Amino acid sequence: MKRNVLVGVIVLLGVSVTSVFGMESSDSAKTNTREKIETARKEALTRRTQVKDEYKAKLEASRTEWKTKREEMKTKLSKLNDDRKQKIVENTADRIANRNEHWVTHWNTILTRSSEIVNKLETRSQEAAKNGKDISKVTVAITSARTAIETAKSKVTVQAGKVYTVSVTDEASLGSNVKAAVSAMKVDVSAVIESINAARRAVQEIFKEIKLVVPETE
Amino acid sequence: MNQTNTQGFAAFLAVGIVALVAVGAFGFLVVSKESMNPLISETKRSIDQGVEEDTAVVEVSSSTDITSLEKEFSTTTAESVDSEFTSLNASASSL
Numbered sequence: 001m002k003r004n005v006l007v008g009v010i011v012l013l014g015v016s017v018t019s020v021f022g023m024e025s026s027d028s029a030k031t032n033t034r035e036k037i038e039t040a041r042k043e044a045l046t047r048r049t050q051v052k053d054e055y056k057a058k059l060e061a062s063r064t065e066w067k068t069k070r071e072e073m074k075t076k077l078s079k080l081n082d083d084r085k086q087k088i089v090e091n092t093a094d095r096i097a098n099r100n101e102h103w104v105t106h107w108n109t110i111l112t113r114s115s116e117i118v119n120k121l122e123t124r125s126q127e128a129a130k131n132g133k134d135i136s137k138v139t140v141a142i143t144s145a146r147t148a149i150e151t152a153k154s155k156v157t158v159q160a161g162k163v164y165t166v167s168v169t170d171e172a173s174l175g176s177n178v179k180a181a182v183s184a185m186k187v188d189v190s191a192v193i194e195s196i197n198a199a200r201r202a203v204q205e206i207f208k209e210i211k212l213v214v215p216e217t218e
Numbered sequence: 219m220n221q222t223n224t225q226g227f228a229a230f231l232a233v234g235i236v237a238l239v240a241v242g243a244f245g246f247l248v249v250s251k252e253s254m255n256p257l258i259s260e261t262k263r264s265i266d267q268g269v270e271e272d273t274a275v276v277e278v279s280s281s282t283d284i285t286s287l288e289k290e291f292s293t294t295t296a297e298s299v300d301s302e303f304t305s306l307n308a309s310a311s312s313l
Binding site for chain 2: 085088089091092095096099103106107110113114117120121123124174175176178179182185186189193196197200203204207210211214
């Protein structure tokens with residue numbers, strides 16, 4: 001009886017130790033993957049914080065620069081005789097500055113939202129990978145999208161630091177000078193929008209690839 | 219007498235082992251359930267991320283299904299700038 005009990009205990013201990021080691025090796029692999037994901041996430045977070053800080057600093061610097069240049073412009077405008085023209089130039093210059101700030105804030109928001117969506121798509125693809133699905137094309141698309149988003153964010157940051165001033169010399173050239181400022185802004189804004197559209201196309205590519213791996217109903 | 223002691227010891231060992239296995243199985247079930255549930259993992263990740271980033275500005279839903287994410291992405295578009303430039307040019311033309 002005593003012998004049987006001892007054999008039973010040894011067998012149970014053996015089974016427990018084997019299962020514990022099995023769990024540990026499986027846990028170790030999971031821990032490595034988690035650590036890699038965590039490291040990548042922290043690096044992305046650091047980069048994002050740097051870009052965000054740079055963006056805020058540029059925006060603040062451009063506000064200060066605009067205040068100074070606006071006063072200079074107003075002084076020059078006050079020397080002109082036509083009050084109507086003075087007001088139009090002043091209002092147009094203000095609108096240019098306001099629009100630029102509004103747009104860079106808006107673009108920054110949609111790019112951050114796009115980044116969050118890419119993060120979620122990555123989580124979804126990792127779940128699919130755990131179920132044995134081949135996510136290599138999704139991973140490539142995610143990397144491309146992240147690069148495109150970062151490129152667009154950098155352009156938005158540069159745009160945040162831009163100040164468009166209207167050159168005031170005489171009444172006759174006011175119209176062409178305002179058009180020149182508007183035109184310069186349009187060129188820059190078009191370039192930023194093109195990079196945002198490129199980022200958008202890159203995110204759409206992830207959706208295309210992930211749908212081939214994860215059915216929409218899942 | 220000796221046989222009674224042996225039986226008592228065996229019963230004690232059996233109860234101890236059963237209790238240990240039960241505790242281990244319960245712990246294993248709890249841990250594996252949490253790590254296997256993508257929603258719990260995702261929520262935890264989001265909470266950690268939220269605390270670390272301090273970015274409550276951008277609101278993205280907690281949904282992770284592809285259809286919802288695609289709908290969300292379809293509304294994440296850059297607004298049109300054309301009308302504003304037309305208006306600014308019109309102001310310049312009036313000078």
